[in-house]
Amino acid sequence: TQLLEQSPQFLSIQEGENLTVYCNSSSVFSSLQWYRQEPGEGPVLLVTVVTGGEVKKLKRLTFQFGDARKDSSLHITAAQPGDTGLYLCASGYSTLTFGKGTMLLVSP
């Protein structure tokens, strides 16, 4: 089973700040997914990255897949309170292994 390490575990910032969270593994990812989970709800898929070096943008969110496909990052520009939530990375074929997540709190 592939182990996914996410950092930081917790991040508290002010509205308007930029931030980056990371997902790393000791083995190669076949593909990697990023989910966001808002308080009291189930996770919702943000993006899937497949190709090494791939960069995907979703409004103010930029996802990058490492060239060696062992790491990924999520960068948020000008964070807003609505970005508050648990950000999870996951990888796998028929089943997914999830990282423990980064809890992001954006204060007004």
Next chain:
Amino acid sequence: NAGVTQTPKFRVLKTGQSMTLLCAQDMNHEYMYWYRQDPGMGLRLIHYSVGEGTTAKGEVPDGYNVSRLKKQNFLLGLESAAPSQTSVYFCASRTIGTGETQYFGPGTRLLVL
């Protein structure tokens, strides 16, 4: 479409009691999953199913049983609840294929006293 629904939303059990959590999806997905989420532990897979009539163990299957008698439903059973099973349980489903989206239900909060 309702997507993935879970019943009940919240339940309190006494140690030793049994219960069944119901997951239903209306997207005609082949794969269905049960996870538990505990503080600091992330999402851990309990059991999953790759099709009607099939089930398989995940990372933390002990103390749970599952059934997939109909394609749209996936049941999670606790035969004799223990305080260690206090958690939030999520069901998910997805279609066949690599990198496909897992769609999650809203969760069931279970407290075992």
